[in-house]
Amino acid sequence: MGITERKEREKEEMRRRILDAALHLFRERGYDGVSIRNIAEAIEYSPGTIYLYYKDKSEIFFALQYEAAALKRDHLIPVAAIEDPWERLVEFGRRYVDFGMKHPDLYDLLFITRSPMEYIENQECWQLGMATHSFFQETVQACVDQRYFKSTDTETIAYTLWCHAHGLVSLFIRERMRMYPEDKRMELAQKSVEMVVKMAECL
Amino acid sequence: MGITERKEREKEEMRRRILDAALHLFRERGYDGVSIRNIAEAIEYSPGTIYLYYKDKSEIFFALQYEAAALKRDHLIPVAAIEDPWERLVEFGRRYVDFGMKHPDLYDLLFITRSPMEYIENQECWQLGMATHSFFQETVQACVDQRYFKSTDTETIAYTLWCHAHGLVSLFIRERMRMYPEDKRMELAQKSVEMVVKMAECL
DNA sequence: TTGACAAATAAACAGTGTTCAGTAATTTTG
DNA sequence: CAAAATTACTGAACACTGTTTATTTGTCAA
Structure with missing residues (x-):
């Protein structure tokens, strides 16, 4: 049963995508210059989705x-x-x-x-x-x-x-x-x- | 005709009030932690009034x-x-x-x-x-x-x-x-x- | 196929900076 | 002094923000 493993992997990939997009945007516009909506748009998901992977914006920062x-x-x-x-x-x-x-x-x-x-x-x-x-x-x-x-x-x-x-x-x-x-x-x-x-x- | 002088003085006093309130708030909560509405509330005026004295928030910062x-x-x-x-x-x-x-x-x-x-x-x-x-x-x-x-x-x-x-x-x-x-x-x-x-x- | 579960969404809430039509107060003019 | 003109101010509106939640979508197991 490798399904849970795959799920886990996919979750990790999503977190990676969020971090990559966030870092890219933070680099360009700084922490306050970037909104959750910007990050969501960059990874082509809705804003709410971000919150399924990170508790709030500052947790992305900490990561x-x-x-x-x-x-x-x-x-x-x-x-x-x-x-x-x-x-x-x-x-x-x-x-x-x-x-x-x-x-x-x-x-x-x-x-x-x-x-x-x-x-x-x-x-x-x-x-x-x-x-x-x-x-x-x-x-x-x-x-x-x-x-x-x-x-x-x-x-x-x-x-x-x-x-x-x-x-x-x-x-x-x-x-x-x-x-x-x-x-x-x-x-x-x-x-x-x-x-x-x-x-x-x-x- | 000291009216224009008085007006000028009053305008200056208002700018002073805004700066004092802004500095006080910035000290406590930082630039991003303070809103124009906060400053307006502190000096007991409406938010729009601030913009009659300073072009935008960053100009208050620069002052x-x-x-x-x-x-x-x-x-x-x-x-x-x-x-x-x-x-x-x-x-x-x-x-x-x-x-x-x-x-x-x-x-x-x-x-x-x-x-x-x-x-x-x-x-x-x-x-x-x-x-x-x-x-x-x-x-x-x-x-x-x-x-x-x-x-x-x-x-x-x-x-x-x-x-x-x-x-x-x-x-x-x-x-x-x-x-x-x-x-x-x-x-x-x-x-x-x-x-x-x-x-x-x-x- | 159906029921269960997880993932993603859209909409909503309360906040932000900023603008602007409209109102109220004051000064200038007739 | 009354009317007109000017000024000061307001509050609602716009487009944005972080975050929450009810709802929908999609996947998997029985």
């Missing part, structure tokens, strides 16, 4: 946020193989920024968008993000242990580096770099990353 | 954004009196962060909120922001001239410092510091500012 967190983890996973903690940290930073630049919509979803954050902490997405943050902090700790920094305040060092990376990405993707010519923005961002890499030993 | 920029400038103006460029820069950074922490809603308006940014560049608000940014960059230039930094790349130094400050404030006000206990967040932010001050000479 996408989780996928974003997973993609980010996958983007960062390779650095775990780097032995030297300093090299690992530098590569982590570069890849963090790289992820933000390559997937502005997903980065936005994860770190900027105002959304019912109260709900999120108990969710897989939050755990995923926490794991990544812990990995980052452990790498900083390893660097501290090997005296790569002046300071030994691991938490503050990690947080300071994160602030820089996040500020860099979010100013870029929320278009607050208009005072710089468009073709110079990315270059400036890269120069800034390298500058922080060089001065990090003074942290 | 508030301009006031935010002006308030930010006023918050930063005192540092211009500081002679020593290094001291001036440090105090500028502290005050920038301080403004963001004290007025999260206004900071949000200025540097995070997604809004029709295309319109903004020709506006007074943008010019105000540009002037502040120029002042900041000139201060960095003065520090460069006096060899306060290793690097002489003024633009990248200024941008890097801005990234850190903005990242710090925006992670805080968009609630992405939940991995730290609430009573430690502000302390951590302050420690990070001081850490950047100390290591800035390595920039």
